Amino acid sequence: MEYIEYLLYLGYVLLIIGTIGAIVGPKSNDRFIRLLNTEVATFGVCFIFLAYDEALALMTLIAVNAILCLILVRAIILNAEYEEETDTKIK
Amino acid sequence: MENPVIYFYNPTILVGFAIGILSLFAIGSQKDDLHALILTDIVECAMLVIIAGVDTDLAEALILPGLVVSLAELLAVSEILINRKIIKSKKPKPKVYKLFEEFKLPIYTGDLKYNVHMEVLETSPKFFALVLIIYGAILSGFTGGAVIATGLLFYALSLRVRGLELSEELKTLWEGMAGLSGIAWGLWIIGFLEFFLFPKKWLLFLLMAGLGLVLKVGSKLGLIGFIGEAK
Structure with a gap:
């Protein structure tokens, strides 16, 4: 087996572990933990891109993922803020 | 003779399909909107892996717009979810929204x-x-x-x-x-x-x-x- 094939299989493993972690992983009811698990899966995609020699797609994926993380963290923060307010109003 | 599934499909594409189907089931059984949004990220990963498995220059050219579109999509959906939460909380919109x-x-x-x-x-x-x-x-x-x-x-x-x-x-x-x-x-x-x-x-x-x-x-x-x- 060649060196690049190990990277490819590492990519598969990371992708599958990240997905299972995000779906049924421990404490996956917490949104942040679910988000971090999806990052593991994205890392697997990075390795697969590397193995298939898609440098441009790899660079764009890393850049887009950084912005995506900002957007999702922002959504989680604001959601939690407003959820708290509605809870206190009901009480 | 080789297994026909492995003969027809590259392992990368098989992994992509498996992950896509798993995460779609997870979205289906999910009640919270934001959790579903985060799981959409994994469906996107599966899509990218399936395209990457084709392994040509055209596949690479298809990945780039896919990434940008998914970014815009997630941004729009997250904005909608946040706005819905703001309306539900019955509180006037906080100042100018940025x-x-x-x-x-x-x-x-x-x-x-x-x-x-x-x-x-x-x-x-x-x-x-x-x-x-x-x-x-x-x-x-x-x-x-x-x-x-x-x-x-x-x-x-x-x-x-x-x-x-x-x-x-x-x-x-x-x-x-x-x-x-x-x-x-x-x-x-x-x-x-x-x-x-x-x-x-x-x-x-x-x-x-x-x-x-x-x-x-x-x-x-x-x-x-x-x-x-x-x-």
């Missing part, structure tokens, strides 16, 4: 008691943005456009983090650049067509197509920074 205002530094929100003046926060974003824009213009093509857009976005976000407004002149310039998008598209298409019609003048048409693409991608992605300023 993108990425949550990431403001403590020096500028007034949480910090001391009056700290950091020169590096004022000068370095301009420098970085300028370097990225010049480098992107030299690169040209899709990569150049992405680099230019990164520079523009970086500048807009750095202003937001410091609690400042984009100046009026810059906004006008930005809007003008977005307006150039149509001309850039024409340049790209013409350059690409003439490339086949007059192969002898390939360099001119290659530069034309590259210039069109750089303006197009740069202005499109840079718009994210501009929209944040709109009221």
